Amino acid sequence: MDLSYGPEYEDFRAELRAFIEKNQHKAPPAGMGMKHPEALEQDWQKLLIENGYTCRTIPKKYGGYGAEPDILKTVIIQEEFTKANVNSGLSGQGIGMLVPTLLENGNEEQREKYIRPTIYGEIHWCQGYSEPGAGSDLASLRTNARVEDDHFIINGQKIWTSGAHFADMCFILVRTEPDKPKHEGISYIMMDMKTPGIEVRPLVTMTGAAEFNETFLTDVKVPVENVVGKRGEGWKVANTTLKHERGMLGDPGQMLSRIESILKILQNEKLDGKRLIEHDMYRDRLIAAQAKTEALKFHSLRLLSHTLKNEEPGVSRLIVKYYGTTLARELSDIALEALGELGQLYMGSPHVRSHGSWQWRNMFDLGLIIGGGTSQIQKNIISERGLGMPREPKLAETK
Amino acid sequence: MEFGLSDDQKLLENSFRRFTENKLPLERIREFANTKTGCNADIWNGLVELAATGVLIPEQYGGAGFKMLDALVILESLGRTVTPVPFTGSAIMAPVALLTGGTEAQKEEWLPQIAAGETKFGVGVTEIISTRDSKGVSLSGDTLNGNTMFVIDGGPADVYLIAAGPDNMAIVPRTAPGVTVTQLTTIDYTRMHCEVKLEGVKADLLGGKGKASEAIKKTIMAGRLALAADTLGAAEVMIYKAVEYAKERKQFERAIASYQAVKHMCAEMITELEPFRSLLWYAAYAYDEMPDEALINILLAKSGIDEAGKFIKRTATEVHGGMGFTDLMGLHYWYKRVSVNRALLGTPDILRNEAAIAQGWLAA
Ligand SMILES: Cc1cc2nc3c(=O)[nH]c(=O)nc-3n(C[C@H](O)[C@H](O)[C@H](O)COP(=O)(O)OP(=O)(O)OC[C@H]3O[C@@H](n4cnc5c(N)ncnc54)[C@H](O)[C@@H]3O)c2cc1C
Ligand SMILES: Cc1cc2nc3c(=O)[nH]c(=O)nc-3n(C[C@H](O)[C@H](O)[C@H](O)COP(=O)(O)OP(=O)(O)OC[C@H]3O[C@@H](n4cnc5c(N)ncnc54)[C@H](O)[C@@H]3O)c2cc1C
Numbered sequence: 174m175d176l177s178y179g180p181e182y183e184d185f186r187a188e189l190r191a192f193i194e195k196n197q198h199k200a201p202p203a204g205m206g207m208k209h210p211e212a213l214e215q216d217w218q219k220l221l222i223e224n225g226y227t228c229r230t231i232p233k234k235y236g237g238y239g240a241e242p243d244i245l246k247t248v249i250i251q252e253e254f255t256k257a258n259v260n261s262g263l264s265g266q267g268i269g270m271l272v273p274t275l276l277e278n279g280n281e282e283q284r285e286k287y288i289r290p291t292i293y294g295e296i297h298w299c300q301g302y303s304e305p306g307a308g309s310d311l312a313s314l315r316t317n318a319r320v321e322d323d324h325f326i327i328n329g330q331k332i333w334t335s336g337a338h339f340a341d342m343c344f345i346l347v348r349t350e351p352d353k354p355k356h357e358g359i360s361y362i363m364m365d366m367k368t369p370g371i372e373v374r375p376l377v378t379m380t381g382a383a384e385f386n387e388t389f390l391t392d393v394k395v396p397v398e399n400v401v402g403k404r405g406e407g408w409k410v411a412n413t414t415l416k417h418e419r420g421m422l423g424d425p426g427q428m429l430s431r432i433e434s435i436l437k438i439l440q441n442e443k444l445d446g447k448r449l450i451e452h453d454m455y456r457d458r459l460i461a462a463q464a465k466t467e468a469l470k471f472h473s474l475r476l477l478s479h480t481l482k483n484e485e486p487g488v489s490r491l492i493v494k495y496y497g498t499t500l501a502r503e504l505s506d507i508a509l510e511a512l513g514e515l516g517q518l519y520m521g522s523p524h525v526r527s528h529g530s531w532q533w534r535n536m537f538d539l540g541l542i543i544g545g546g547t548s549q550i551q552k553n554i555i556s557e558r559g560l561g562m563p564r565e566p567k568l569a570e571t572k
Numbered sequence: 573m574e575f576g577l578s579d580d581q582k583l584l585e586n587s588f589r590r591f592t593e594n595k596l597p598l599e600r601i602r603e604f605a606n607t608k609t610g611c612n613a614d615i616w617n618g619l620v621e622l623a624a625t626g627v628l629i630p631e632q633y634g635g636a637g638f639k640m641l642d643a644l645v646i647l648e649s650l651g652r653t654v655t656p657v658p659f660t661g662s663a664i665m666a667p668v669a670l671l672t673g674g675t676e677a678q679k680e681e682w683l684p685q686i687a688a689g690e691t692k693f694g695v696g697v698t699e700i701i702s703t704r705d706s707k708g709v710s711l712s713g714d715t716l717n718g719n720t721m722f723v724i725d726g727g728p729a730d731v732y733l734i735a736a737g738p739d740n741m742a743i744v745p746r747t748a749p750g751v752t753v754t755q756l757t758t759i760d761y762t763r764m765h766c767e768v769k770l771e772g773v774k775a776d777l778l779g780g781k782g783k784a785s786e787a788i789k790k791t792i793m794a795g796r797l798a799l800a801a802d803t804l805g806a807a808e809v810m811i812y813k814a815v816e817y818a819k820e821r822k823q824f825e826r827a828i829a830s831y832q833a834v835k836h837m838c839a840e841m842i843t844e845l846e847p848f849r850s851l852l853w854y855a856a857y858a859y860d861e862m863p864d865e866a867l868i869n870i871l872l873a874k875s876g877i878d879e880a881g882k883f884i885k886r887t888a889t890e891v892h893g894g895m896g897f898t899d900l901m902g903l904h905y906w907y908k909r910v911s912v913n914r915a916l917l918g919t920p921d922i923l924r925n926e927a928a929i930a931q932g933w934l935a936a
Contacts, residue, residue, distance in 0.1 A: 303894070310825075333894050378897050379889075379904035444702055510919065510921065514916060515704055518756060518757065520757070522755075523767065524721065532759050540894075542890065543893055549831070553833070565831065
């Protein structure tokens with residue numbers, strides 16, 4: 174254990190604070206990431222990358238800052254942006270999942286072509302994994318691709334494709350070797366969303382908005398060089414992406430800023446003339462959740478250290494998605510409970526607080542408990558891969 | 573001794589379940605919800621024909637003269653189909669207020685209209701329970717001023733019963749001079765509550781000046797029972813929808829219902845809920861027959877059902893996987909109904925605090 178902040182780190186923190194102080198007027202509001210980045214977001218992203226405050230360890234030749242990994246600096250960055258409540262740069266499935274996947278499994282040409290525009294917010298990605306019949310059992314997917322004249326010809330249907338309606342590209346899983354066992358016949362392909370034959374239909378969710386889509390694919394032609402990794406090795410490649418998605422869903426930075434926002438609610442709102450923070454039931458719940466959030470923050474540091482040393486962290490990594498998404502929902506629950514009836518108000522209602530965004534988040538948090546591998550699947554993974562327990566036996570054949 | 577619904581109550585249950593299930597397939601729920609009016613005329617008229625709007629109103633005023641437990645049997649059916657009608661405000665709380673505290677003339681004027689479904693009531697008692705954005709209405713001389721929020725079923729109401737402090741309740745027609753009604757939109761689009769602002773409104777006081785404290789208390793108790801019964805119905809349906817879906821949906825070449833993880837989620841949901849059905853029945857019975865037992869059991873029943881509802885709305889959605897999160901299954905209509913019921917007339921935190929006071933564990 175060495176967490177000493179030497180002078181180098183104190184300088185780094187001071188510089189970062191000065192940077193935020195000087196530039197925060199240029200920062201777009203911390204958004205929900207539900208639209209294509211526009212000039213404002215792109216310019217801010219560029220400024221952050223040039224100063225090494227995001228995409229810090231992505232190599233320079235791909236457009237990143239190219240720094241050596243340094244946990245303390247990562248922590249300092251997270252802390253300062255959270256404290257200042259300033260947008261800390263773009264996130265999303267491209268930066269969060271595709272880029273690490275390309276760094277791990279892509280070829281040189283693919284990295285050069287896609288990483289830079291992705292991290293600068295010029296190419297926005299969506300994830301085409303799930304199908305109506307293939308959710309938890311993703312490997313049973315049936316969207317298929319045959320090869321004709323250096324092209325894949327893709328046919329099938331994807332569902333839950335978040336952001337497909339404004340994405341430029343999609344990383345998609347398709348079955349390319351129908352005769353192989355289910356995990357060995359899948360390829361991971363990057364597909365331009367403007368290709369003819371792609372039809373995107375919005376899917377309205379419980380929030381009332383259409384956060385994701387059904388994507389229908391009819392004879393969609395994609396050049397064969399767009400496969401990441403080898404043909405038929407898509408399952409392995411996809412698992413790199415999933416690993417990053419699940420890490421992303423347990424992001425403590427976002428939860429720390431939620432604690433700040435909830436604290437503001439407790440300090441500003443009154444129940445029976447008394448500030449909510451003085452009612453011990455709300456305060457107590459917030460602090461209990463704060464304990465879990467701080468635990469997750471340092472847990473993430475521990476995982477990061479493992480990654481930097483190329484160690485496999487085992488069960489401690491496997492719990493992150495389940496723990497993080499459960500905690501996120503707990504936090505939005507606390508905000509809603511504290512607001513009482515006012516918490517039930519929604520978009521556009523008189524007296525609504527922050528435009529009903531706590532309700533929206535609370536519902537979306539439930540979505541994220543399901544998306545990216547449900548809690549039940551996570552618990553199976555934790556117990557089977559993490560604790561070495563045997564898999565549930567196959568059902569006996571029944572009629 | 574017999575603890576359970578009588579044969580008559582079972583018949584009542586059957587006929588209301590048939591009625592609401594026929595009237596409200598998912599497409600119609602969606603259609604009505606989108607209107608955000610809080611009352612569907614067709615269903616309201618059907619409830620009038622079934623004498624439901626007068627369930628608690630004695631025969632002499634044109635009602636059916638039933639007891640609270642009978643009323644809850646109906647409410648549970650309405651909750652099962654997230655029925656878009658102002659039943660809690662108009663058919664439960666308002667009749668209880670009038671019967672408990674009204675003068676004979678007030679009863680004769682309003683109860684027959686309520687039973688006939690011609691006049692719909694909204695009931696404003698929020699600030700008696702707790703205050704946040706609004707201070708409540710106050711009476712000076714014979715004039716009312718102030719505002720009250722989350723007036724139960726106030727959206728489609730023609731007349732309001734509004735508490736002005738703990739001892740007075742006013743009968744205020746929506747069209748009276750000085751009345752401003754503002755719709756409040758919650759996540760539940762099947763019922764519409766509102767804010768009512770009164771400026772120099774001349775008061776017709778329930779039972780006369782300073783005579784409504786008992787009526788206000790009973791109205792709140794009745795409202796809490798009604799919301800709890802509504803949640804009971806809605807939550808139970810969520811459980812059975814989850815069970816049915818799990819039997820149909822296959823992953824890894826088997827029905828997801830065959831996974832113990834999924835079975836246990838369903839088993840936990842029903843286990844959390846069913847004991848509270850019993851407590852709710854007891855509380856409803858106590859409301860009519862054992863007044864000393866009523867208050868505490870109502871507080872425990874609503875807070876307990878609200879907590880079970882919170883667990884069930886989430887878990888039933890999880891069993892449905894991504895489908896539960898979409899609008900396609902419409903599961904969210906039940907989810908939202910349960911959420912809003914929980915917050916109205918006292919969140920569980922507030923109810924438990926009241927329960928401590930009611931039992932003398934804590935000074936008021
Ligand atoms: C908000 C959100 C965003 C999403 N974004 C994307 C996206 O961008 N791209 C994409 O491709 N997909 C996306 N998804 C899809 C998501 O990955 C799937 O919904 C998820 O994997 C679950 O699959 P399913 O919905 O088919 O549920 P099912 O697999 O049908 O699961 C239904 C229930 O059965 C349980 N279950 C299934 N198998 C087992 C088992 N073996 N043991 C125990 N329990 C089991 C589940 O836990 C769940 O409770 C998103 C989903 C949501 C909700
Ligand atoms: C305080 C006490 C008093 C008892 N009194 C009596 C008595 O008076 N008479 C008598 O005959 N017995 C008695 N028992 C025994 C009791 O019935 C058994 O302990 C019980 O049935 C569990 O069996 P087991 O101990 O063999 O555990 P196991 O069956 O080996 O179970 C071990 C664990 O595996 C889980 N498990 C097992 N099968 C499944 C499954 N299919 N699905 C999911 N999980 C499963 C269990 O839940 C448990 O967590 C008593 C036990 C206790 C603890």
